[in-house]
Amino acid sequence: YHIKQYNKGDIIFHGGDRSDCAYIIESGQVEIFVESTGAIIDILSEGELFGEMGVLDQSPRSTSAKAITALTLLEVRTAQITNRLAESDPIVKALVGVLLKRFRSMLPSSNTSNNLLLDQVASVIEQAGLSKFKLESELRTAINQGDVQTVFQPIHDIQDDRIAGFEALSRWSHPTRGFISPVEFIALAEETDLIIEVGDLVFSRAIELLARLPDHVFININVSSKQLDDDQFLNRVLQKIKSHGISPNRLKLEITETMVVDFNLARKWLKKCQDIGFPVCADDFGTGHSGMEQLVELCFDVLKVDQVFIRNMNKSKRHQTILQTIAMMAKQLQTQLVAEGVEVAEQLKTLKDLGFDYGQGYLFGKPMLEADVLQLQF
Ligand code: C2E
Ligand code: CA
Numbered sequence: 001y002h003i004k005q006y007n008k009g010d011i012i013f014h015g016g017d018r019s020d021c022a023y024i025i026e027s028g029q030v031e032i033f034v035e036s037t038g039a040i041i042d043i044l045s046e047g048e049l050f051g052e053m054g055v056l057d058q059s060p061r062s063t064s065a066k067a068i069t070a071l072t073l074l075e076v077r078t079a080q081i082t083n084r085l086a087e088s089d090p091i092v093k094a095l096v097g098v099l100l101k102r103f104r105s106m107l108p109s110s111n112t113s114n115n116l117l118l119d120q121v122a123s124v125i126e127q128a129g130l131s132k133f134k135l136e137s138e139l140r141t142a143i144n145q146g147d148v149q150t151v152f153q154p155i156h157d158i159q160d161d162r163i164a165g166f167e168a169l170s171r172w173s174h175p176t177r178g179f180i181s182p183v184e185f186i187a188l189a190e191e192t193d194l195i196i197e198v199g200d201l202v203f204s205r206a207i208e209l210l211a212r213l214p215d216h217v218f219i220n221i222n223v224s225s226k227q228l229d230d231d232q233f234l235n236r237v238l239q240k241i242k243s244h245g246i247s248p249n250r251l252k253l254e255i256t257e258t259m260v261v262d263f264n265l266a267r268k269w270l271k272k273c274q275d276i277g278f279p280v281c282a283d284d285f286g287t288g289h290s291g292m293e294q295l296v297e298l299c300f301d302v303l304k305v306d307q308v309f310i311r312n313m314n315k316s317k318r319h320q321t322i323l324q325t326i327a328m329m330a331k332q333l334q335t336q337l338v339a340e341g342v343e344v345a346e347q348l349k350t351l352k353d354l355g356f357d358y359g360q361g362y363l364f365g366k367p368m369l370e371a372d373v374l375q376l377q378f
């Protein structure tokens with residue numbers, strides 16, 4: 001960090017100068033003004049930021065800055081700002097772009113070619129952000145119009161060789177873009193409150209289906225942290241299962257390892273769910289950074305071992321040893337074990353030998369529509 005001192009009356013930069021850094025005022029006051037007319041744009045004091053505009057769009061200073069008292073400034077380097085902006089949400093970028101453009105248009109224009117460049121920069125960031133805005137409102141419409149569907153993938157009882165339950169998965173069929181993967185739209189929904197609506201939708205459909213299936217069949221549902229933080233969410237689910245006369249242990253809630261950043265919070269989530277009677281499943285087990293610690297700290301009812309372990313299990317002795325150890329631990333902890341991404345019979349045989357309870361994957365069935373689930377024999 002660079003600290004710079006100025007005397008009263010010193011010019012910090014002139015309009016037209018290269019924008020190589022921004023400043024935070026440590027003490028004193030700064031006047032932002034237009035040299036040609038003498039118009040004062042702003043007076044800033046301690047704690048305020050200035051000079052960031054030229055840095056943001058990499059164009060020369062459009063105004064001048066002068067110390068109107070003795071002044072101490074903290075220099076903020078261009079990279080510190082542009083790196084942050086580059087990493088930020090496209091919508092934030094778009095908003096910054098729009099604000100910059102609007103603010104610049106209010107200043108007396110000094111250099112037209114410069115404004116042209118600015119317009120280009122602003123429109124690139126605007127497009128990136130606005131297309132996301134657009135997708136977000138399209139998702140909202142899709143939810144309301146029923147274009148977000150729920151499909152159900154069989155979860156197979158490996159030891160008894162029969163269908164035990166299903167995992168509910170969301171699908172969005174977009175009118176022009178076609179099928180959009182949940183990996184894309186769930187992430188988008190999670191950034192907004194739309195995940196609450198998608199979640200409520202999935203729960204409603206799963207519960208309606210459960211009501212039409214034999215009592216021993218269960219459905220797993222993916223939940224995200226926003227839902228678990230929403231106090232009303234579990235109450236709504238509870239209302240729905242009550243009105244359909246369904247036992248809560250038929251709904252298993254899947255929490256991914258990446259959601260668990262704070263064990264105290266996760267413990268509260270588990271307690272909330274388990275107090276009602278919903279079993280909780282650790283999804284994508286083994287892919288996060290806290291797998292072992294998670295097992296110690298949290299009492300999951302089910303462990304769902306991630307597909308990468310299953311895909312590679314017959315490739316090396318090492319992979320099998322790890323799976324064997326996970327299976328032993330699960331047995332000791334009285335946690336049920338599910339293998340995800342089971343695609344070939346050879347994998348199934350190994351999983352059966354290792355004592356896995358359940359398997360899910362294309363070998364048993366792809367995610368299917370409700371109508372097709374109802375055709376199955378249980
Ligand atoms: P996930 O919870 O790990 O779901 C399993 C994913 O693996 C699904 O992808 C499923 O279609 C796919 N899969 C199942 N069997 C096999 C197999 O044998 N081989 C291979 N290669 N893949 C298999 P999908 O449906 O694309 O979902 C992706 C992720 O999106 C899910 O991962 C889940 O995290 C999330 N997701 C989907 N629907 C919802 C939802 O309604 N709510 C929330 N919060 N997340 C959801
Ligand atoms: Ca899952």
Ligand code: CA
Pocket residue numbers: 283284304306340
């Ligand atoms: Ca998974």
Ligand code: CA
Pocket residue numbers: 284
């Ligand atoms: Ca996954």
